[in-house]
Amino acid sequence: MTESLLLPLAQTGVFELLAPTPPGWGGNLLRGFINSMGIGMGAFALGLLIGTGGAYGKLYGGAVLRDLLKVYTTLIRAVPELVLVLLIFFAVPDVINRTLDTLGYRPIDVSGLVAGIAALGLVQGAYATEVLRGAILAVPQGQIEAGRAFGMTPTMLMRRITLPAMLPFAIPGLANLWLVATKNTALLAVVGFNELTLETRQAAGATKAYFTFFMAAGVLYLLLTLISNIFIGRVEHWARRGLPPIAESR
């Protein structure tokens, strides 16, 4: 049964093409996949940081900060991500080096990885700001007030009460963002960063086995999503531990 399925594949040389060592291209694909994961995780983490700060700034910040954040979230969410990625990918290293230059330091070589994380992280941050702002608003005010009434400092309140209490409301939105982050890494192909999509294109171009390689890349993305879903489900279950179970609605 399995043999009859695998035999035609073997005959077309799929396994040679996907072998992990040259002349197979599997190693390249995996390396691209790992790069994509690195960028995706970095961008998601940066987005979470920006998002937390952004949500707090929008909710509790002064008028100037609120306006600035509004400009940030509006602009980022208005402009196509590809345009932003191109802009930030080339602008960020430039800004860093100009700053270093004016401060009298020598320019540094900003790696594609750092620039990529910065670019996608800034995009993620805008969306995360809104996800987290909504989640914080969903926390019953009385819980935050109880923290204040017992003398918690603002940072303690955030760490001990607000953040854990808003988590169950944030997870569906954040899970979306994580999946988007893993796939947005493909945008970095256009700037020549060796992530999965670019590696796939190169392998496909060199061997003309377009279908094989893009299918393989698709499977990798799909596996990532499936594994993520399991993980997200666990985290969500844990975050909802204090909430009553969803009533069956029919």
Next chain:
Amino acid sequence: MTATIRAIPRNTVSDAAAEAIHIEDLHKTFGTLHVLKGVSLSARDGDVVAVIGSSGSGKSTLLRCINCLESPTSGVIRVNGEEIRLKPDGNGSTVPADRKQIERIRSRLGMVFQSFNLWNHLTLIENVIEVPVSVLGVKRERATAEAEKLLARVGLLEKRDIYPAFLSGGQQQRGAIARALAVQPRVMLFDEPTSALDPELVGEVLAVIAGLAREGRTMILVTHEMKFAREVATHVVFLHEGRLEEEGSPDALFSSPKSERLQQFIRRVG
């Protein structure tokens, strides 16, 4: 530079030591709404002050000014002889001048809310040890041992690892009382602790509060339970439209109310 001799700050005066709460000419406005119009009130250690009055008379606002959940528009508030330092906020009202001071004072005022407000993401025992551990710096093991005693006292020890959402209203409120007791409060502040409860659950919560009153805890208790106020209070104040209309011993107030308004109020609520 010569050393300057500073005036002794007012918050260190000791003649008010036995006075747990002292409120003088407290005003509070929300926008154009004048909610508290010059309320003065004092509670000495061991007093149980019941605050009664119809809905909207400003009872909650008064209570929330004591721990600065609301900043008074003007007036003086002293907690255990320490005056809460306020500064003008530029809009004709005030804000706390010293956040650290407010946090310190708050951490020794055990507030119990109408809607319980237990933290949903923490189990009952975690709720009770949260403030001792993270605000007061008590060691976790010690706080847990204390918390178990308090939970036993309110009859909830077997529920220690349950999340609040899985408890009844009465159990949640008893848990909230344990949480307030865990900070070893100098004064407990109750804001209508039984108003959100089903009638059959009111008794169990009142029993706990009555027990606290008997052991001489200082408390300010906003309540609609007149019979209960009469039983446990050492002093009753009647608020009407932001003014302290009448005050006195429970017997005096409930048996022979002087003001027209209080007579009407007592007739209405029974």
